[in-house]
Amino acid sequence: MSAASAAPFVTAFQARRPAEGDPRWLRQHRETALARFAERGYPTRRDEAWRFTDLQPLTAKPILPATDQARGAPILPADARLAGPSHRLVLVNGRYDTRLSAPGALPPGVWLGSTAAALEMRPNVARAALDDVASASDQAFAALGLAFFSDGFILALEPGIVLDTPVEIIHLGEAPTPRAFHLCNAVIAGEGSRASLIETFIGSGPCWSNVTTILDIGAGAVLRHAKVQDEAPEAVHLSRSFARLHRAARYEGVTLTTGARLSREDIRVTMAGEDARLSLNGAYLLRGQQEATIAPIVDHQAPGATTVERVTGVMTDRSHGIFLGTVMVRPGADRTDARQTNRNLLLDAGATATTKPELTILAEDVKCSHGATVGDLDAASLFYLLARGIDEPTARLMLIEAFAADGIDQADVGDALSAQLRRRLDLWLDRAERRE
C-alpha cells in the first residue's frame, strides 16, 4: 500500500480531539506509530506472513476509527456472558461501558480496569504495556492500533496472587456503517500468580476490531486465556498478542473463531524462561465466504520449555481457514518439546484449508513434531452412526461437533471457561443445523 492510501487515516488522526487527555509520552507513541503506518501501509500478499490473507474488505475503502459513542442502550446477550460469577468488563464500540460492566469486588493485589482508567490510576503499568505495543509496531496493524486505540483492558496481578473468579471481557461492536475500533490490552501476571480470563467479541454491522494484547506471565505464574470471536458476518477482526513466558510460567490459550467476514489471530509467544509451558488450542468454524487465520509464532529462547498447539478447522461453503504455525528453537533452547497439529475438515467443494506448520531448530536435544490433515468426514464413522438409526444430517453434525470440539476441549482452562466455549460451539452448531 502506498502512503497515499494512508492519507484518510492521517487526516482522521489530525482531526482527533486533543482533549483525549493523553499524557505526553502516549501522544508521542501515537504519532510515531501513525508515521510508521503511513510510511509502510497495510501488508500485502508479497509479505510472506500475509500471503494468504485477503485484506480486500479493508483496502477497498478505508474503515476509519469510530469517533462517536454507540447510540441507544446496547443489550448484552445472556449467552455472551459466563453462566457463573465473574469480574466483568464490557467495552461497547471500543470504550468501557460502566452500565454493562460488573467488575465486582477484586481481592487485594489485583488491578482490573479499562486501559483508559489504567492510564490515570496505574500509569506505570499502562505505560509499560503501551511501550511494549510501541516496540511491536513495526507491524502495520499494531501501529495503526496504537495510533488510534480508544480503550481496552488491563489486568495486573501482584506476585503470588490467585484470582479464583474468572475475568471476562466482552467487546460489543454495533455499527450500521463501517467503523473501526482499536484496542490495546495487557495482562501482567506477577510471579506465581494465577488467573483465568475470557474475552468475547460479538456485535452487529460492519465493525472492524483491531486488537493488540500484551501478556507478561511471570515466573511460575499460570494464565488461562480463552477467546471467543463471534462477530457479525460482515465484520473484520484483526488481533495480535505478544506473550512473554518467564521461568516455569504456564500459558493455556484457546481461541474459538466463528465470526467475522475476515479474521486473523496473530499470536507471538516468547519462551523467555526455562521450563515454561505453552498450550495453544483453537478452532475455526467457518461458512459462507468467511476467511480466518490463526498464526502462532513461538520463539523458544530458553531450555526445557514445552509447546503444544492443537488447532482444528471446519470449513463449509466457500470459506477459507488458514493455519500458519511457526516454532523457532534458538541456540541454547535445548530440551525443547514442541508439537503442532492442525486438522481440517472441508465440508463443501468450494471450501479451502491452508495449513503451514513450520519448524526452525537451532538447538540440541529437542523433540519437535508437526502434523496437518485436510479431509472430509470419515465415511466409516458416518456409516456406523447411520447403522444405529441416527439420520444423516444428525450424524454429520455429531461428527462435525466432535471434530470442532477437539480443538477446544483439550484446553485446560477450567470448568467455567470450558463450559462457555462449549456453549458458543453449540450455538454455532445450532446455526449450522438450522440452515440444513
Next chain:
Amino acid sequence: MAKLLEIRDLHVRIAGGREILRGVDLDVGAGEVHAIMGPNGAGKSTLSCILAGRPGYEVTRGSVLYQGRDLLALSPDERAREGIFLAFQYPVEIPGVNNTYFLRAALNAQRRHRGEKELDATQFLKEVKARLKLLDIGEDLLSRAVNVGFSGGEKKRNEIFQMVMLAPKLALLDETDSGLDIDALRIVSNGVNRLRDPSRGIVMITHYQRLLDYVAPDRVHVLSEGRIVASGDSRLAGELERRGYAHLGSAA
C-alpha cells in the same frame, strides 16, 4: 405372514468391481437363529454389509425383502430404525463422540420412529446401567468416546451391549466371535441368547464352530464363492469342523 427376511437370487458386486455374491437365497423367520459359515472370501461380510446398507456395493440382480418390504430401497438409518442391527466385525472408533450421547441419540431415533416417547437422561441411564451389568461392562464406558481406546474384546462387547439396548427385530452379527477370549465369548453369547425371542431373528456370521457351542443355531448355512452351498441344522456345523469346507465348495 411374511418372513422376517427373504433373500432371493442376490447378486452383489463391489461398486465397479468384481462380483462377490452370486445368487444367494436365504429365508429367516421370526424366532430363528441362523449361522452363516464359510471360508475367507466367500462373501459372508459382503452379505452383512449389503443388508445393513453400507455404501460401496451394488446389487446387480435379485431381491431382499424385510417383513415383506423391499429392504434395498431403504437408507441405512431407515433400516436401523426399522429394527435391523449390524454388530460390526470392526467397530469404528469415533473420537469426540461420547458413548452415552451416541447411544441415547440412536435409541431415541428408533423410539421416535416407532411413535414412542423419547427417554430422558435419567430413564436412559437406568436402562443402560442394568444392561451394562448383564454384559459385565464397567460404567466408565459411558463417559468414554465411542470405541476409542477399547480393546478388541471391549469393542465386541460394546456392539452386543448396543444390540441389547436397541433390541432389534433382526440382528446380524458379523464375526462377533473373532478375537474374543473364552470369557468374552461367554459374555457375548449370553447377550445373544438373552435376545432370543419368538419375535426376533438372529443371523450370525462366523468362521468358527465355537460360537455355536454357546448359541445353538436353528439353521446353519455354508456360503462359498458367493452362494449358499449347503444348509442344515446345527449338526452341519460340527461336520464342517471335522471335514472343513473344501468338499462342499466343489459340490457347488
